[in-house]
Amino acid sequence: MYEKHLMICGATGCLSSGSAKVQQALEDELAKRGLKEKFRLVMSGCPGFCEVGPIIVIYPDEVFYCRLKPGDIPELVEKHLLGGEVIERLLYKGPDVDAPARFYDTIPFYQKQKFNVLHNSGIIDPENIDEYIMRGGYRAFSRALKMEPMEVINEVKKSGLRGRGGAGFPTGLKWEFTYRAAGDKKYVVCNADEGDPGAFMDRSILEGDPHAVLEGMLIAARAIGSDEGYIYCRAEYPLAIKRLKTAIAQAEEYGLVGENILGYGVNFKFNIKEGAGAFVCGEETALLASIEGKRGMPRPRPPFPANSGLWGKPTCINNVETYANIPLIVREGGVEEYVKIGTEGSKGTKVFALAGKIRNTGLCEVPMGITLREIIFDIGGGIKGGREFKAVQAGGPSGGCIPAEQLDLPVDYDSLTQAGAIMGSGGLVVMDDRTCMVDLARYFLSFTQKESCGKCIPCREGTKRMLEILERITEGRGEPDDLDRLQELASSIKDSALCGLGQTCPNPVLSTIRYFRHEYEEHINEKFCRAGVCKPLFEYTIDPELCNGCTRCARICPVKAISGERKETHVIDPEICTRCGSCVERCRQEAIKVTPVRREADVSH
Amino acid sequence: MSAIKLTIDGRPVEVEPGTTILEAARKLGIDIPTFCHDPELAPNGACRICVVEVERARALVASCCAPVAPDMVVHTESERVVKARKAILRLILANHPLDCITCEKTGQCKLQDYCYRYGISESDFEGEVKELPLDDTNPFYIRDMNKCILCGRCVGRCQEINGAGAIDFIGRGFSTIVGPAFGDPIEESSCVFCGMCVDVCPVGALIPKAGVGKGRPWEVEKVKTICPYCGTGCSIYLHVKDGRIIGASPDFEGPVNRGHLCSKGRFGWDFVHSEERLTRPLIKKDGVFVEASWDEALDLVAEKVRDLLNRYGPDSLMGLSSAKTSNEDNYLFQKLMRSLGTNNVDHCARL
Ligand SMILES: Cc1cc2nc3c(=O)[nH]c(=O)nc-3n(C[C@H](O)[C@H](O)[C@H](O)COP(=O)(O)O)c2cc1C
Ligand code: SF4
Ligand code: SF4
Numbered sequence: 001m002y003e004k005h006l007m008i009c010g011a012t013g014c015l016s017s018g019s020a021k022v023q024q025a026l027e028d029e030l031a032k033r034g035l036k037e038k039f040r041l042v043m044s045g046c047p048g049f050c051e052v053g054p055i056i057v058i059y060p061d062e063v064f065y066c067r068l069k070p071g072d073i074p075e076l077v078e079k080h081l082l083g084g085e086v087i088e089r090l091l092y093k094g095p096d097v098d099a100p101a102r103f104y105d106t107i108p109f110y111q112k113q114k115f116n117v118l119h120n121s122g123i124i125d126p127e128n129i130d131e132y133i134m135r136g137g138y139r140a141f142s143r144a145l146k147m148e149p150m151e152v153i154n155e156v157k158k159s160g161l162r163g164r165g166g167a168g169f170p171t172g173l174k175w176e177f178t179y180r181a182a183g184d185k186k187y188v189v190c191n192a193d194e195g196d197p198g199a200f201m202d203r204s205i206l207e208g209d210p211h212a213v214l215e216g217m218l219i220a221a222r223a224i225g226s227d228e229g230y231i232y233c234r235a236e237y238p239l240a241i242k243r244l245k246t247a248i249a250q251a252e253e254y255g256l257v258g259e260n261i262l263g264y265g266v267n268f269k270f271n272i273k274e275g276a277g278a279f280v281c282g283e284e285t286a287l288l289a290s291i292e293g294k295r296g297m298p299r300p301r302p303p304f305p306a307n308s309g310l311w312g313k314p315t316c317i318n319n320v321e322t323y324a325n326i327p328l329i330v331r332e333g334g335v336e337e338y339v340k341i342g343t344e345g346s347k348g349t350k351v352f353a354l355a356g357k358i359r360n361t362g363l364c365e366v367p368m369g370i371t372l373r374e375i376i377f378d379i380g381g382g383i384k385g386g387r388e389f390k391a392v393q394a395g396g397p398s399g400g401c402i403p404a405e406q407l408d409l410p411v412d413y414d415s416l417t418q419a420g421a422i423m424g425s426g427g428l429v430v431m432d433d434r435t436c437m438v439d440l441a442r443y444f445l446s447f448t449q450k451e452s453c454g455k456c457i458p459c460r461e462g463t464k465r466m467l468e469i470l471e472r473i474t475e476g477r478g479e480p481d482d483l484d485r486l487q488e489l490a491s492s493i494k495d496s497a498l499c500g501l502g503q504t505c506p507n508p509v510l511s512t513i514r515y516f517r518h519e520y521e522e523h524i525n526e527k528f529c530r531a532g533v534c535k536p537l538f539e540y541t542i543d544p545e546l547c548n549g550c551t552r553c554a555r556i557c558p559v560k561a562i563s564g565e566r567k568e569t570h571v572i573d574p575e576i577c578t579r580c581g582s583c584v585e586r587c588r589q590e591a592i593k594v595t596p597v598r599r600e601a602d603v604s605h
Numbered sequence: 606m607s608a609i610k611l612t613i614d615g616r617p618v619e620v621e622p623g624t625t626i627l628e629a630a631r632k633l634g635i636d637i638p639t640f641c642h643d644p645e646l647a648p649n650g651a652c653r654i655c656v657v658e659v660e661r662a663r664a665l666v667a668s669c670c671a672p673v674a675p676d677m678v679v680h681t682e683s684e685r686v687v688k689a690r691k692a693i694l695r696l697i698l699a700n701h702p703l704d705c706i707t708c709e710k711t712g713q714c715k716l717q718d719y720c721y722r723y724g725i726s727e728s729d730f731e732g733e734v735k736e737l738p739l740d741d742t743n744p745f746y747i748r749d750m751n752k753c754i755l756c757g758r759c760v761g762r763c764q765e766i767n768g769a770g771a772i773d774f775i776g777r778g779f780s781t782i783v784g785p786a787f788g789d790p791i792e793e794s795s796c797v798f799c800g801m802c803v804d805v806c807p808v809g810a811l812i813p814k815a816g817v818g819k820g821r822p823w824e825v826e827k828v829k830t831i832c833p834y835c836g837t838g839c840s841i842y843l844h845v846k847d848g849r850i851i852g853a854s855p856d857f858e859g860p861v862n863r864g865h866l867c868s869k870g871r872f873g874w875d876f877v878h879s880e881e882r883l884t885r886p887l888i889k890k891d892g893v894f895v896e897a898s899w900d901e902a903l904d905l906v907a908e909k910v911r912d913l914l915n916r917y918g919p920d921s922l923m924g925l926s927s928a929k930t931s932n933e934d935n936y937l938f939q940k941l942m943r944s945l946g947t948n949n950v951d952h953c954a955r956l
């Protein structure tokens with residue numbers, strides 16, 4: 001028996017902030033002191049709060065240590081593990097708490113979250129099936145084995161679950177179509193391509209609780225009558241793939257996968273297909289083509305995969321998070337619990353990845369219907385550096401931005417769509433007053449243009465021309481009718497492109513024009529980028545009223561563009577300045593301002 | 606299953622389930638433009654020029670691959686449809702050479718036809734234009750990928766019908782092109798020069814070399830005949846101008862080949878007007894061929910035939926004709942041989 005369990009986050013976020021070194025230090029320390037039998041160290045899934053990683057949570061003490069360094073380990077072992085003393089300086093501290101917070105229940109980041117899909121993440125060892133089973137795992141599947149397919153499907157329908165991959169299609173209905181489709185061979189496919197830049201919800205689920213996804217797929221297989229499944233996971237997720245493989249092998253060993261599962265006479269085989277990371281391969285028909293070994297290009301629907309999918313066979317394709325919801329629904333009494341959370345049209349929870357200018361970056365799971373304000377300010381801790389909130393981009397390259405006026409919007413499929421964004425897969429990128437909305441639109445379009453599969457003309461050629469117009473605007477060569485051109489092109493592309501990529505990629509442009517038209521106009525007419533992002537469209541100017549001549553700016557400037565004597569007002573030479581912004585960060589007086597380019601005469605052409 | 610009733614441009618029509626909107630419209634004589642549609646290939650839906658407005662559908666629908674549904678109401682030339690088609694044409698033109706004056710495809714180019722139909726003469730988008738090298742290293746056709754609109758018909762034909770798999774899409778986004786693997790010249794690919802891609806290309810991206818500069822499509826007479834190369838008997842059209850063959854194309858209705866040809870039938874007609882072609886008989890004298898008159902040559906043959914007949918009987922004779930002569934000539938030739946008493950007649954089909 002172990003005395004304590006130490007769950008060290010082994011997910012990609014914490015790995016990048018150094019959790020592997022912390023883990024090594026802990027291993028070494030425990031080995032050195034001969035304590036390996038007493039304290040169990042687990043590389044767990046992600047508890048979400050990437051901002052403060054590396055994280056170790058100690059059970060049964062319920063202590064959450066964060067921002068750990070290898071140097072902290074001897075003290076942690078000595079004082080906490082052996083001495084039973086909580087080390088205050090390693091607890092969570094922040095402007096949102098008065099005193100250091102000890103555990104999930106007092107850390108504000110976790111207060112409004114609702115752990116459904118992530119209820120095991122960070123709690124269990126994802127490489128140990130017993131821990132999953134101990135927390136109720138595979139009970140839903142064994143229950144489903146005793147049910148008729150339509151009974152299972154009806155429960156999923158009743159739960160109101162909608163696909164978490166982006167479009168929000170009712171999952172139960174999709175299963176029913178696949179169940180009713182004629183064919184003796186059917187496939188279950190899991191979409192783990194997760195191509196939105198900045199999104200990592202699915203990765204976290206796969207890394208933190210892979211059995212939940214397998215169980216969801218097994219239940220789907222039972223419901224539609226399938227004996228084979230594919231998990232399409234991008235090769236950039238090696239840890240997720242490794243954990244999936246381990247999980248599959250363990251489930252096989254336990255007779256949950258393979259032939260004659262649990263004696264019920266049904267078979268199931270998992271395959272993992274590693275994708276090369278093309279965004280468009282997340283689109284279901286392109287994904288299926290890619291599994292078949294073809295170039296990942298979408299094809300027209302109908303026929304939908306439910307009728308003709310992988311190798312022309314009826315195929316049920318769902319997202320990782322969708323499958324991870326299934327065991328919660330199909331377990332005994334699951335539906336009744338499930339429908340208690342969420343809104344009328346959007347049931348359950350949604351996992352979001354918080355990124356951008358937000359203080360608490362990381363992963364959160366919230367009940368549907370929560371407002372964006374609660375997510376961004378209560379969970380996310382507001383804007384980094386106390387700056388002003390400007391907008392949040394929801395749904396990645398297919399979504400749109402939502403301005404401050406709409407922050408009280410409830411987060412559900414329909415409200416977000418109405419606001420010009422989409423739920424998407426769950427990426428939320430927060431922007432402050434230093435984000436240029438034209439540049440943001442340009443960024444997303446350059447992404448979709450590069451990722452367009454090249455098949456259809458509106459998307460392949462149209463996004464190129466939209467991108468060129470946006471590039472012109474951000475370079476100061478915008479023309480008055482560019483906005484009309486953009487909108488007209490955008491509506492044609494949306495109306496005529498073949499797949500969801502093309503049909504939604506104008507959204508970032510349309511929504512920024514809808515809410516931030518004045519910024520476009522300022523770029524085009526006044527050749528000014530207020531946010532200080534589009535380099536040809538602003539200058540840095542030192543406000544003589546605020547400058548106290550501390551020389552900090554002049555010393556950091558890499559190109560020596562700033563001159564001025566100590567204690568006297570400094571001046572920036574715009575001809576030399578490269579707009580790198582180092583001085584702005586340096587100035588304690590906030591004296592360095594973004595100003596329009598001073599022109600001798602009108603140089604617009 | 607019973608027929609499906611729908612309305613297209615205000616006119617009712619009844620079709621079998623599974624029919625596409627495009628096919629239903631064609632039944633009514635309504636002409637919907639298409640670039641990428643190919644009845645012999647799996648639905649593709651790439652070019653989007655065929656979009657139509659279906660009432661109550663969220664977006665426009667590609668008529669070439671969308672099946673009809675009961676009580677569907679379709680508009681094939683509504684304002685919204687025309688706007689989308691014009692946008693597509695403007696987008697193509699922004700990245701397409703406007704050298705129709707010298708382009709071999711002029712007069713049978715779908716891009717030209719549709720630009721004419723929708724009044725698009727130039728593109729208002731300024732920006733990057735593709736600049737790709739011509740691939741004309743092979744003797745048969747030129748690949749000018751600057752003109753390619755990436756409809757994918759060539760790829761589909763090459764993969765799904767020929768099975769050669771010589772070409773596919775390469776790259777993504779704006780830099781997508783169609784070509785052989787690794788950007789190799791077509792001659793170094795698995796291309797067998799069947800020319801099927803050339804026949805379906807809606808624009809001037811794939812051009813047979815033989816006809817370059819030799820005549821405009823409307824000056825050319827297409828003479829339907831049977832390919833004389835082998836025993837398969839593919840139906841072809843010889844393209845004839847001023848009494849000379851300047852090209853050939855398959856007969857898509859031909860019962861034997863239904864649009865397919867081999868490289869010889871498709872491209873191998875230059876011999877007809879070759880300078881090196883024999884026009885007079887030759888007789889070998891002292892080991893060298895010497896030109897002779899027809900009388901001299903025929904006398905010689907007759908004399909030798911007679912001699913053989915007398916000495917060894919008719920079975921000692923055999924006639925070998927040429928696959929490149931006309932069917933009528935070959936008919937007469939076998940008749941002649943049989944009148945001499947032998948059934949030993951053949952021709953050099955397997956060349
Ligand atoms: C361009 C594009 C990219 C997509 N990427 C993903 C993805 O990365 N993951 C995903 O689950 N769904 C993605 N989708 C949605 C899928 O096509 C499909 O709707 C989804 O996998 C269905 O599962 P669900 O019903 O569980 O959401 C993408 C769609 C498009 C058009
Ligand atoms: S919309 Fe874009 S990604 Fe989708 S098929 Fe067309 S070119 Fe490919
Ligand atoms: S000529 Fe025939 S084999 Fe060669 S690329 Fe074209 S279709 Fe393929």
Ligand code: SF4
Pocket residue numbers: 752753754755756757758759760783802805806807808810811
């Ligand atoms: S070469 Fe011709 S047939 Fe092939 S994709 Fe280009 S336009 Fe289409």
Ligand code: FES
Pocket residue numbers: 638639640641642649650651652653654655656667668669670
């Ligand atoms: S002809 Fe229908 S999409 Fe090309």
